[in-house]
Amino acid sequence: MPSTVKVGLVQMSCLADKNANLAKAVALVKRAAEQGAQIVCLQELFTSLYFCDVEDYDNFLLAEPIPGPSTETLQQVAAAHNVVIIASLFEKRAQGIYHNTVAVIDADGSYLGKYRKMHIPDDPAYYEKFYFTPGDLGYKVWKTKYATFGVLICWDQWYPEAARITSLMGAEILFYPTAIGWATSQEEATNTEQYNAWQTIQRSHAVANGVHVVSVNRVGLEQDGAMQFWGGSFVCNPFGTLLYKASHSEEEIHVEEINLAKTDQYRTHWPFMRDRRIDSYQPITRRYIDEA
Numbered sequence: 001m002p003s004t005v006k007v008g009l010v011q012m013s014c015l016a017d018k019n020a021n022l023a024k025a026v027a028l029v030k031r032a033a034e035q036g037a038q039i040v041c042l043q044e045l046f047t048s049l050y051f052c053d054v055e056d057y058d059n060f061l062l063a064e065p066i067p068g069p070s071t072e073t074l075q076q077v078a079a080a081h082n083v084v085i086i087a088s089l090f091e092k093r094a095q096g097i098y099h100n101t102v103a104v105i106d107a108d109g110s111y112l113g114k115y116r117k118m119h120i121p122d123d124p125a126y127y128e129k130f131y132f133t134p135g136d137l138g139y140k141v142w143k144t145k146y147a148t149f150g151v152l153i154c155w156d157q158w159y160p161e162a163a164r165i166t167s168l169m170g171a172e173i174l175f176y177p178t179a180i181g182w183a184t185s186q187e188e189a190t191n192t193e194q195y196n197a198w199q200t201i202q203r204s205h206a207v208a209n210g211v212h213v214v215s216v217n218r219v220g221l222e223q224d225g226a227m228q229f230w231g232g233s234f235v236c237n238p239f240g241t242l243l244y245k246a247s248h249s250e251e252e253i254h255v256e257e258i259n260l261a262k263t264d265q266y267r268t269h270w271p272f273m274r275d276r277r278i279d280s281y282q283p284i285t286r287r288y289i290d291e292a
Contacts, residue, residue: 008029012043032253035255039084102117107145112144115135
């Protein structure tokens with residue numbers, strides 16, 4: 001594989017119309033491909049508004065099988081434009097079993113498989129436990145035409161264990177499709193603190209594992225104006241240096257060329273992987289370590 005790859009980030013706003021969102025995403029993927037993107041990552045649950053702000057049984061009607069109608073459409077786009085697509089969708093696995101899932105499509109249009117979100121939040125306006133069964137496929141890495149990468153989804157991005165395992169499986173890039181925002185009632189200091197924490201934790205995964213990180217978030221007002229999705233999509237190198245950062249308010253398509261050889265360079269000069277004491281890490285599998 002070549003040592004460089006061009007990754008495309010699609011940061012977009014969404015509507016209530018699922019078909020309109022899919023058509024918009026298709027158009028933006030095509031534009032990214034025309035700008036040279038070889039791998040394009042779409043944001044979390046891009047075919048709908050972020051419906052997890054409420055607990056409403058009608059929202060289960062948004063779900064679909066994977067593979068299914070949306071992946072079939074994206075497979076055609078991938079093949080026509082020779083581009084890998086990372087697509088976050090609401091999966092209906094069976095009656096009463098639903099997942100927050102990413103489908104990965106290779107540049108020839110072939111469906112490579114899926115990753116189901118492992119960490120499911122339950123916070124005000126983020127009632128994901130009402131909708132999603134936790135992932136049961138484990139962490140995943142895909143060898144595509146252009147690069148080998150792993151995908152983790154939104155709440156997964158706060159957990160170093162997920163990034164570490166995916167990196168140890170051979171991922172050269174960690175992609176994070178995301179849907180996170182600010183309550184419009186919050187003061188600016190809180191907004192700044194939250195965004196900085198979100199970006200910092202992901203950049204730390206890049207440093208600890210010596211891989212590029214690509215995080216793609218949605219943008220725009222939703223929940224009748226109560227939530228401003230903060231955009232801020234970004235790319236950083238294996239030492240956490242920002243290569244690109246999107247705005248907090250605008251839709252953006254960006255293509256960033258990244259040098260995969262940087263992984264070997266940084267892991268050699270800052271040998272965190274070499275010096276891991278795997279013999280001492282067994283306590284990490286416990287929920288909490290109580291005093292004896």
